[in-house]
Amino acid sequence: MELLPALAGRFGDRADAVRVGERQASWAQLADLAAARAAQIAGQPALVVDATASLDTVVAVVAGLTVGVPVVPVPPDAGPLERSHILAEVADAASAPDAALILFTSGTTGPPKGVLVSREAIAADLDALADAWAWTADDVLVHGLPLYHVHGLVLGVLGALRTGSRLVHTVRPQPAAYAAAGGTLYFGVPTVWHRIVQDGAAARALAPARLLVSGSAALPVPVFEALHRLSGHRPVERYGMTETLITVAARADGERRPGYVGRPVSGVRTRIVDDELQVRGATLFSGYLNRPDATAAAFTADGWFRTGDVAAIDADGSHRIVGRLSTDLIKSGGYRIGAGEVEDALLSHPAVREAAVVGVPHDDLGQEIVAYVVADGVGADELIGFVATQLSVHKRPRRVRFLDALPRNDMGKVQKQRL
Template identity: 65%
Template sequence: MRLLAGTTGPGSADRPDAVTVAGRALSTEALLGAALAVAGDVRGAAAVAVDATPSLETVVAVVGGLLAGAAVVPVPSDAGPAERDHILRDSGAELVLGPGATPVDVTRRGGGTLPAPAPGDAALIMYTSGTTGAPKGVVHTHGSLEAGVDAVAEAWDWTAGDRLVHGLPLFHVHGLVLGVLGALRAGSPLVHTAKPHPERYAAAGGTLYFGVPTVWSRICAQPSAARALSRARLLVSGSAALPVPVFERLYALTGHRPVERYGMTETLITISSRADGPRRPGHVGFPVQGVQTRVDAEDGGIGELWVRGPMLLRGYVHQPADLVDGWFRTGDIARKDPDGWHRIVGRASTDLIKSGGYRIGAGEVEDALLAHPAVREAAVIGTPHADLGEAVTAYVVVSAGVGEHELQDFVARHLSVHKRPRVVHLVDALPRNAMGKVQKKRLGGPML
C-alpha cells in the first residue's frame, strides 16, 4: 500500500533494523512478513482494535491491519475499563489484537499480495482525550495519512537516510502517525526507546528525534544526555507548547534550535517550522504543504485558529466532520504575526482569559513565569471574578523558596501589569496526560 511505500514499495531496501522497540528489532522483510500474517488473520474485518503498548507487536498489528484494509483502532495502554469499553463499542471493532486478547506473534510470516485500499478508505480511528465528554473517534483515511506524513517529511527534509528516535505513546498522532507510519513511509529506521528516558535518547544515535516538552525539559536536566544529541540533524517538539526557557536551554546544550509544530488528532500536523529555515521560540512556524490557515482575530491579534488541507479527518464515528467550506475550527487560540509566524496561545475553553476587558493568552503568562529561575512548571487559567469577569490564576511548581507576591511582581515586570496573576497557587505537581499535556480541567481539584 502507498502509505508504507518506503518500506514495502518497489526497490525498498531490506534494512536489518527497520524497526527497533525496547531493544528488539525487525528487518524490513521480517516486518512485512509478520504484518502480512496479521493481515491474513483480520482480512474482511471493517475495524480492528490494537492494544497500543510500546512494543514490536503493536507496530506489526497496526501495519497488518492497514495492509488488510481494516480501520485500525489504537487503544491507549493506560485506558481504564470504562474508556476501553467505550472505544471498543463505539468503533465497532470486530477483533482486538494484543496482550490478553488475540496475541500477535512477530515470528510468524505471511505472504501474497493484497489490494491497495482506496485513498478515501478508513485507515485509523483515533480517540480524542474526551475533555468535554466521552472520547470521540476521529476517522482518518489512507489519503489523509499520506498527505499528513508527506507534508512533514517535506518540511523536515525527512528521508530514508535518517534514523528516527522517540519514546512516545503509540496511540497518538505524534507517536503513531508521525513516529511509526511516517518512518515507514520515509523508509528511515525507527528506534522506539519504550520510554522517553534521557539516557535512552542519548544512546540511540539518531539523526531525528521526537519529543514533547516534558521530555525535552528532562533531557535538559541531564546535560550529558542533552549534549549527546548534538550529533543529530533535527530535534522536533510537539503535542504541547514548548516553554521558551526549555527551547533556549536545549539550544545551549545541543546547538539545536528545536523545530516546533502544531496539530490535532482531527487535522494531523498543519503548521511547522522548517528544517531549512529559522526557528522562533514560542512559535510553531508556517502552514505545511497544502495547508491554509486563518485566525479570527479580535483585539490584540488573538483569535481562533481555522485550518484547511488534505490531511483533515474524514469525520467522526457516527457523525460527519463539522467543516465550513473545508475549514476546520480548531478551538485553539492563536496569534499570526505580520510575517506569517504562528503562535498558539492555548485552548479557547481554558487558555483565553477575558479579564477586565482584556483578552489574555495563558501561554504568554506561563512563559513569563517559567523565566523565573525558581519556577520549574507553570499553568495559568482564568477563574471567575466578580469585578473582572475572570482573574488570571497561576499554578506553579517551584524548586526553591519563592513567594506568591514575588512571582506576581516578576510577571508584571515582564508583561503588561494587567497580565500578572491575581492568584498564585504553589503546588507539588501539575496534572498531565500521557503526552505530557497539562490537564487544566483538573486544576483546583483534590490533587492540589
C-alpha cells in the same frame, strides 16, 4: 497508493530497520509478520489494538493498513470506562470502511470521539513533513512516544515506514535512552525535552543529531534556550490535532523561534477568525465516528475546520499558538486531556457530589491536572487512585482540593477561571 513504501522494498532492506526496545526487524520481516496477521483479520469491520510500546503493536497496525481494516489504537493503561466506550463506538465501525485509523480524542467536553483518518490524509501529511524537515531514508528516527497518538504512531512509526528512515523506539522517552540511540532525527514532547535538559550529559549527547522536533504542546522558552545551549540545536516546533494531523511546522531550512510553530505545511491553508485558528487542506480527517452532528459543528459554513485554539500569525506567516478558546483542554506531559472526561470519572465515585478539573502551570509537565471537588468521607489519594483505575493513568489528577461548593454563574455553569 502505496502508503508504506519501505515495506514494499523501495529502500532495499536492513536488519535493524525497525527497533522497539530489545526487538528489531528488517522491513521484509515486518512485512511478513504483518501479512500473517492481516490474513487473520481480513474482512473485519475494525482492528482494536492494545497499543503498547512494542513491536507487536507496529505489526498489528501495519497489518490493518495492509488489508484495509480500520485500526483503533487504545492506550494500554485505559481504564474500564474508557475502554468500554471505545469498544462500543467501534462496534459500528462498518460505517467507516474508508478510514485507515480511528483515533480517539481526549474527551474535552464529554466522552472521547472517534476521529476517522484516511490513508490519503496520512500520506499527504507525512510527505509534507518530509519536505519541511528534509526527512529521508538517510535518517535514523528516535523517539519513545506512545503508539496510540498522532505524534508517536502516525509521525513516529508510519513516517519512518514512508520515508525509509530507520526507526529506534526507546519504549520510554528517558534521557539516557535518547542519548544512547545515535539518531539523526529526534521526536519529543515538552516534558521529554525538559527532562533531557535537566540531564546535561544527555542533552550534550544529542549534538551530532540533525534535527530535534518538539510537539503536542507548547515548548517553554527556557527549555528551548537550554536545548540550544547544551546541544547546539534550536528545536523545530510544529502544531496539529488529531482531526488535522500536523498542519503547521517550522522548517529544517528555516527560522526557528521559541514560542512559534512555523508556517502551514504543503497542502494546508490557515486563517484567523475571531481569534480562532481555522484550517483546511489534504491532511484533515473525514469525520467523527457515528457523530454526523459533531462533524458538521466542527466546520464553518465555508468548509474550514474550527481548531478551538487561539493563535496569532505574524506578517511573515509564522504562527504562534496562544491557547484554547475554552479552559477545558489540558496539555500535560505531551498529552491532550479533556477536563470533561476526568470530571465524569470523578463524579462516578459515590462520595463525590460536584467536580471541576483545570490545568495549572507545571515546570515539568507543562500543566498538571488539579481537581476541585465537593465530597464527603473521601481523601485526595483515594480519588486520584480511583480516576487512575477508570481512565488512562496519565489522566489522573495530580492534586485534589476540597470545597464546600463550586463557584457557578447565574446559569449554573462552573466558573473555572475563579478556580
